[in-house]
Amino acid sequence: MGQAASGGSGGTRTARVESGDAELLDRLHAFTGHGAVHSVFTRVVNLLTPQGTLIALAARDAGDAPRTLVVDVADWTDLELVPGQRVTFATGNLCVELPHRTVRLTTADARRWRARPPSLAHLAPGALAAAADHLDRLNRTYGPRGGMLGATPYAGPMETAVAQALDEGRTTLIAAVRDGRDAAIRRGILALLGLGPGLTPAGDDFLTGVAVLAALPGSALTGFGPALKAVLAEHPGRTTDLSHATLTEAADARVRHELVDVLRELAHGRHPQELNAPARELLAIGHTSGSDTLSGLIAGLHLEEELRGSL
C-alpha cells in the first residue's frame, strides 16, 4: 500500500486464561499439535484445534460459554490476529505465532466453569407456564426486532421475507415436536437451521433455546435432542461452523453462561420477577441472538408444559 510498516518488536506476550469450560480444560491436553485461527472478532477469537473442532477464546468480559476460554485481555484488536495463523497447542498453554511476536496463553490457573444448567423436572406445569409468559413479555418489551420477533418496522422485502420464513419455521417445528415423530421433528429443524441474518442465524439461536431444554434431565421433549444431533451430523454444511458447534453443545445441555443463568433462576422457581435480571443479560447478546434464543426457550417451556400435561 506504499505505507511504512511498523517496525516489529520481537518476544513473547503471555496472557492468563482466567476461566474456561471445565470439560474443555480437561480435554486440552489431548489437543497437542498445531491448529489455526478460524475467525477473529473484537471480543472473541475462534480457533480450530488439531482435531478440527472449534473452540473460542473470549476477552475478559465476554463471559463463559461451552468450548470457551476466557482470557485476561480487554479485547483482541491489539494482537492483530488473522484467520489462518498457526496455533500451537501444548500442555498447559497454547501459542499463537504472529509475524512479530508470539502470544502465549497459560491455562494453569484457570477457574473451571461448568456449562450445564440444572434440571427443571421438579417444577409444576403451572410454574413453567407462568415463567414462559413472563419471559415472553420481557422478550417482546426489550428484545430487538429483526429475528424471531419479526421484521423491524421499516424493513425491506428481504428482511421481511426472512422474518416470515422464521415464523413459518417456528410453527412447523412446534407442531412437529408436539407430534413427536422423528421425521417430522427433523423437518421442523431443517425449516430453521441456518435461516436468518447474522453470524449465528436467528433460526439456530431459536433451536439452541429449545435444544437446551430438551437436553435437561426429565424433559418431556424427548424426541428433539436425538433428531437435532442426527440433523447436525447429516447436514454439516447447513449452517455456519460456529453455529453448528453451538448447537452441538446445546444438544448436550451445554450453553453459554447467560442462558445457564436464566435456567438456574427458572429452576429456583421463585417469583417470575426474579427472571428480569438474567433475561436482560441474555437479551444483550449479539444483535438479535439473545432474543432469538429466548424465543426458543419460551417455545420450549410452553411445549414442556403441554407435553407433561398430556401424560
Add this chain to the structure above:
Amino acid sequence: MSTSQHPELTPAAALFGSDLSVVNVGLAMFDADLRAQDAKVSTLDWTPPGGGNPEAARALDVLDAPGLAETIEAANAEAVERIMAARPMLIGFGRALDVVPGMTPTTILHSGPPITWDRMNGPMKGAVTGALVFEGLAQDLDEAAEVAASGRISFKPCHEADSVGSMAGVTSASMYVHIVMNETHGNIAYTNLSEQMAKILRMGANDQSVVDRLIWMRDVFGPMLKEAVELTGPVDLRLLLSQAIHMGDECHNRNGAGTLLLFQALAPGLLQSSFTTEQKKEVFDFVASSDYFSGPTWMAVAKAALDAANGVPNSTIVTTMARNGVEFGIRVAGLPGQWFTGPAQQVVGPMFAGYKPEDSGLDIGDSAITETYGFGGFAMSAAPAIVALVGGTVAEAMGYTRDMGEITTAQNPNVTIPALDFQGLPTGIDVRKVIDTGILPVINTAIAHKEAGIGMIGAGITHPPVEAFTQAATALADTFGGSSS
C-alpha cells in the same frame, strides 16, 4: 538557573521518570510503531479547524488573541451561568393573539431564520396555506396561496417573537400556545401545541382533517389546558425535564416519559376544568394518542433559558439553532439579533415504509433549540432506546454526548445523564470550539416529506452547515477583534 533545584520534579524529569503515554495527532502510522514498542498511545480522530476553511482559522486566531480570549471566557461563563440558572415554569396557555408579543390577526410565525413566501419549501407552504384557511383568511388552499403571496400577511420567525415552533413552526393568531416563564430572569417563551399525529399542519399537511383538528384544539384542547394550569398553578418544567431524561427520554425525538410526567401534572386541573366529561375524554385520548404531546413544551423550556443569555456582551455562546427548511440559522449571545446561515441539510435516518431519502424535505424546525440547550441529540446517551429510531448504536449514542462535550462550555448540574455517571448536559455551544475542533452539533430530528400535505416520513440525525459557524466566527472576530487588529 537550573530548574532541578526545585524540590518537585521538573516536567522534563517527570517525563523521563514515567511511562511514555503519547497523544498522536495526524499520522496513524505512528500509532502502530508506538504500540509495537509497548508505549501507550491514543490517536485522535482529528479534524482541521473549521473543516479546513482558512477564513475560519483566521477568525479563530483573532478570537484567541491574549486579552480578548480572557474577556470571551468570562462572558461565556456568564452566558452559560444564565442558561443553567434559568428556571422555566409553565404558567399558562393562551391564544397567540392575546399573549405573543407583536402578534396580529394577519401575522404568521414560522420556524428558522427569516424567509419570504416565495422561498419557502413545500411543507412550510403547506402549513402556511392550511393556517390561512384555519384562520378564515382564505376559503381554500388555492386562495390561501394567493393571500400568502399578496403581501398582506406578515411572515416572521418564531424566534423573533419570543417563540419557537416545531417543524414548519407555523403559528397563527388564534392558535393556543404554551406560556413558559423563566422565573430566574423573568423572560417568557411561547410555543404551539402538539398536533400529535403524523399528518399535521407543522409537517405541511393541510387537508380538512388537519384544519378540523386545529379548530378543536382552539375550541376545546387549548382552553381546557389553559383552565387546567389556572387551577393547578405553575409547573416546574426544568424539574420535569430532568426527570424525563432520567427516565430514558432525550426530549426531542423521544418524549414518552416526559409526556407522562407533564400529563400527570396537568391531569388534576384538566379533571376540574369546566368542560364536559366527553370533552375531557377527547383530550385524554388525544394526549394518549402520541408521546409527542410534551415535545413542544421542552422546546419552550430551552427557549426560555437560552433567551436569558441573549445579549451578554462578548459571548460566543450559541443561543439559537433553527431551520426553515431552506436555511439553517444560528444566533450568538454576543451578537444579538443577527442570524448566521447556511443551507439546510439532509436528515439521515430510517424512513417509514414506502419512502426513500429523496422524498425527504431538508432539515426544518426550531426544535434544534433542544440541542442548543443540551438535550435532544446532545443527550442521546440518556436515551439508548432512541438509537433504533434514528439508525445508530448505543455506543454511538454515548459518543455523541462525549463529542458534544468538546464544543460546549459547561455541564448543567440541574439536568444529568445517569448512564454517564450523572454528568450534566453538555451546555453552551461555543462557536470557537465548533470551529476549532471541526465537530458540529448533532441534532435528532423528524423528517418531513418534501411535498406539502404529506407529513412525517421518518426520523434521523443531522448537523448544522459549517458555513453558519464560519460566518458567526468571522462576525465575532470582526466585532470583538476590531479594536485590536
Add this chain to the structure above:
Amino acid sequence: MSTTTAVVRKNTYYDSVSLMSVSTKANALDGVDQAFTAMGTEMNKGVLDNLGLLTDELKAAESGDLMIVLVAEDGADTQALLAGIEDLLTRKAPASAGGGEVTYRTITSAAEGIDGANLAVIAVNGAYAAREARKALDSGLHVMMFSDNVAVEDEIALKQLAHDKGLFMMGPDCGTAIINNVALCFGNKVRPGNVGIVAASGTGSQEVSVRVHALGGGISQLIGTGGRDLSEQVGGIMMVDGIRALAADPATDVIVLVSKPPAPSVEKKVLAEVAAAGKPVVVWFIDGSEEAVTAAGGHFAAGSLQAARTAVELAGVEQGPAGTFDAEAAAQAVVASLAEGQKYVRGLFCGGTLCDETMYAVRDAGLDVWSNIQKNADFRLPAGSASRGHTFLDFGDDDFTNGRPHPMIDPALRIERIVEEAKDPEVAALVMDFVLGFGSHEDPVGTTLPAIQEAQRIAAEAGRHLEVVAYVLGTDLDSPSVAAQSDALRAAGVTVTLSSTETGQFAREIAKKAQA
C-alpha cells in the same frame, strides 16, 4: 427498473451487531434501493430464491461465506456502491461504550481523559500544527512536532511557551526522538544506556544513536529540536533546554550535540551550556570548527563516527570490536575496474545529514561538489536538473518531497534516479543510504534492488563497471535488521559500508582516484 448485484466474501465473519449496522448504513448509501447481508446458508439462499434475487454467484455461496446482496437503483454505479459497502465492512468497529478504548477528538480532551498522558506527537498540515501544539502545551504535554511549513514566529512563540512551562517543544520539522527508550516518528531500536543526545538533525542523530549502539553503548534520551532551532531567530531555545534536561538527568552521563553549525550568537549560548553542563559534552557541528568547542570544554567530533566513539569512551563503555572498512584499499580496487571516462561519484540520499557528511568528505579533498543542499549557491543544483560532476542529492529535501511522502517511506523518486544515473558514462560510482527503523519503509533494500540491478545491467551492457556503494543505517534490533538488509545488498554485488563517516571516506577516495 433496479438491478441486483451480489458479493460473496469467502469465509468471512463479522460480529452480528456490526453486520446489522452495516446493513443499516448500506441502506443509507445514495443509490441503494435495498441492501441485505447474511451468511450463505441454504435457508437464506432459499429466501433469496423466492424473491428472485438468487444470482449464480450467491448460489455458489457456502454457509461460512458472507453474502452481500445489493439492489441498486436504476442508473446507480453499482461498482461504486459495492466498494462503499466493502468499505463499511472493513471499517474498524467504533470503540464500545463500556471498557473499550475511547477515541478523542481533541488534544485537550485526550490530555484530560487519559491518565498519565505526557507527550503529543503532532503531524498535521503545517497550517494547523502550531494551534495543536499550543493546545498540547497548555494541557501540560511535551510536544514532538513532525509537521513542517510552520512559520518561524510560531516556532519561537511555541518554544518560548514551552520553555516557560518547563516542557519540551521538539520541532517543528522534528523527525527523530527517543524518549524513555521509545522511538518517536523515525528512530531506531537501540539499547538503553547513559548517552543522551540533543539533535537538530534527524538522520544525524539516528546515525549517532545507531553507532553508539553498535559500539556497545546505549541511549538514555534522544531529544530532537527541529532543524531551525539553532538559527539566529529561534536562538537555540530547545537545544539549551535539552542540554539542561540531560544535565539534570541522573541516567545520562554523556551528552552528544548534533547540528549544523549554529548561528554565531546561538553557538555562544549553546557553548555556554556545554561549559555549565557538569557532564562531558560531545559536539558534532556538521562541517563546523573545533576551536570554540574545545575552548568551552566540549569534546569536538569531526564526524558521526567520531562523535559516537568519543561518547561511548566517555561513557565508560567497553567498546566491542567494531568492524572497520579500509576505504583506501577498497577504492583502489574499484578504480582499477573503471573504464575510460568514468570519473564522477553520484550520491543519492534519503538522509540529509548522511548526504552532508559524504558530500563534505568529497569536497574536503579539494573537489567540486554539486548538490540541492549545497551551502555555496554557485554549486547548488535545483531538483529536476541533471547531475554534473560529483553530485550529491538529498531526496528528503523540500524540493523533492513537495507533496510526496519522505523518501524513507516512499523511495520511488530515488529509484528512478538510480537508473537514470547509470546511463551517464561519466559516472564511476553510485553512493546511497538505506535508513531502517520505526517510521521507515518496511524493506527499503528490497524495493530498491531491482533498480540497482537494472543500473548495473545498463552499465555492463555499455562495457562499464558501475560501483554501487550503500550504507545501511540501522541496528541488529531493527526490523528488518541491518544484517539482513546488508546481506541482500552484498548478494547483488553492492559494496556495503559500515558507517556514515566511512561512506564519506570511501566516496572521497573513489572520487579522488577516478578524477585523477
